[in-house]
Amino acid sequence: MQGFLESNDVVAVVESAANDRRMIKAHVKVHIGGVPAAVEAYRNSPTPNLIVLESSADRSVLFEQLALLAECCDSGTKVMVIGHENDILLYRELIYRGVSDYIVAPMNILDFIGHISALYNGESSETLGRVIAVVGAKGGVGASTVCHNLAWSISRQLALQTVLVDLDLAFGTVGLDFNQDPPQGIAEAIFSPERLDANFIDRLASRCSDTLSILPAPATLDRSYDLSEHAVDATLDILRATTPCVILDVPHQWCAWTRRVLVGCDDVVIVASPDLANLRNTKTLIDSLNASRLNDHPPRLILNMVGLPRRPEISLGEFAKAMEMEPLGVIPFEARLFGAAANNGQMLAEVDPRSKIIETIDDAGQLLMGRAIVRRGKNPCSRPSSSD
Structure with a gap:
C-alpha cells in the first residue's frame, strides 16, 4: 500500500495504522503531495495493490487528476480516496469512475483499517475467530x-x-x-x-x-x-x-x-x-x-x-x-x-x-468473548459420554 497525502492529520492516522498489529503483514509507504504526486510517481513505475489518495481539490479537478492516474494504474490496483466533503453524490461518482472506496476525513485508525479490510474481504466473507x-x-x-x-x-x-x-x-x-x-x-x-x-x-x-x-x-x-x-x-x-x-x-x-x-x-x-x-x-x-x-x-x-x-x-x-x-x-x-x-x-x-x-x-x-454474563441454573460441565 502506498499513500499520497496532503494533511498532517491524515498522515498521522495512516502511519499509525501501518504500525497496528492488524496491518503487520502489509508493506506501507507514505508520501506527501496528493493525487498529482501519485500521477508523477507511477508514470514509469508499476502500481501497488492499493493506492490511498488524499485530496481537498474541487471535484472537477479531482476527476481530471484521477483520469490521469487511471492511465498509469496496473490491472488489479485498488484506489481509495480520502476527502473532506461528505457528499453522497461525490461518493457515487467516484465509485462509478472506478475508485474502490471514499472516506471522509477526519477518521480514526480503526475506521481506516476497517475500510482497507472491507476492500479485500467484502461483506460476504466469514468473520474471523x-x-x-x-x-x-x-x-x-x-x-x-x-x-x-x-x-x-x-x-x-x-x-x-x-x-x-x-x-x-x-x-x-x-x-x-x-x-x-x-x-x-x-x-x-x-x-x-x-x-x-x-x-x-x-x-x-x-x-x-x-x-x-x-x-x-x-x-x-x-x-x-x-x-x-x-x-x-x-x-x-x-x-x-x-x-x-x-x-x-x-x-x-x-x-x-x-x-x-x-x-x-x-x-x-x-x-x-x-x-x-x-x-x-x-x-x-x-x-x-x-x-x-x-x-x-x-x-x-x-x-x-x-x-x-x-x-x-x-x-x-x-x-x-x-x-x-x-x-x-x-x-x-x-x-x-x-x-x-x-x-x-x-x-x-x-x-x-x-x-x-x-x-x-x-x-x-x-x-x-464479548457476551453479557448469563447465570444458569444448571452448569453443563459434564463431558459427553460415549452413548451421547
Whole structure:
C-alpha cells in the first residue's frame, strides 16, 4: 500500500495504522503531495495493490487528476480516496469512475483499517475467530490451569467451537489436564509449514467434546524448541480463519515468537499471584503490550492462588491500584480442588460444579468473548459420554 497525502492529520492516522498489529503483514509507504504526486510517481513505475489518495481539490479537478492516474494504474490496483466533503453524490461518482472506496476525513485508525479490510474481504466473507492468549506473570502461578479451564468454559457455556493450543512445547500440560495422550499436536503444525492447511490441522487436533478440541504440546526434550519469530504465524492464521475461538496457552518466557503471539492476538490474559515479583512482572508486561497494542483493549488480569496460607500477600486493592485496572477475576487458593483436578485429568467444573471458582471462570470467558454474563441454573460441565 502506498499513500499520497496532503494533511498532517491524515498522515498521522495512516502511519499509525501501518504500525497496528492488524496491518503487520502489509508493506506501507507514505508520501506527501496528493493525487498529482501519485500521477508523477507511477508514470514509469508499476502500481501497488492499493493506492490511498488524499485530496481537498474541487471535484472537477479531482476527476481530471484521477483520469490521469487511471492511465498509469496496473490491472488489479485498488484506489481509495480520502476527502473532506461528505457528499453522497461525490461518493457515487467516484465509485462509478472506478475508485474502490471514499472516506471522509477526519477518521480514526480503526475506521481506516476497517475500510482497507472491507476492500479485500467484502461483506460476504466469514468473520474471523477470536484469539485469546493466556500467559503467567511468573512461573508457577497456575496460568495453564486457568487457561485450560477458560477454554473448557467457553466451549461449554457459550457452545462455541473452541481450539486450545499448548505453546509450551517442552513442558506443556494440556494433554495431562484433559487426560489424553494423542500422538500428534501443535509441534507437527509448527515444524511442517509446507503441509499446513485447515485439513492438516484438523487431523492433528484431538477432540475433547463436541465443541472443544486441543492441540497439545509434545512435552518431550528430544529436540530444542528455538522457534523463529514467525514460526507460529501460519498455524494461527488458519485457526483464526476456521475456528470461532482459539485459546493459546503461552509459556512464561520472553522471546521474539512469544512477544509476536501476544501482540498479535485479540485479547491477552495475564495470570498472577498477589506478591511483589508478580506485581512487578505484571506491570512490565502490561506496559510493554500496551505500547505495542495502542488500538486494542489493555491486557486483562486474573489473580490466582489468592489467600495462600501463611504467605504475606499484597492486598487486592493495592495490586489493582498499581496496575490501574480491576482484575477480570479473582481465584482463591483451594488446594484440594485444584489438586484433585490435576491428578485426575479433569477440569475444575467436573470435580466440583458448585464451586464459586467455576462462576468466576465462566464470567471471565463470557466477557472475553464479548457476551453479557448469563447465570444458569444448571452448569453443563459434564463431558459427553460415549452413548451421547
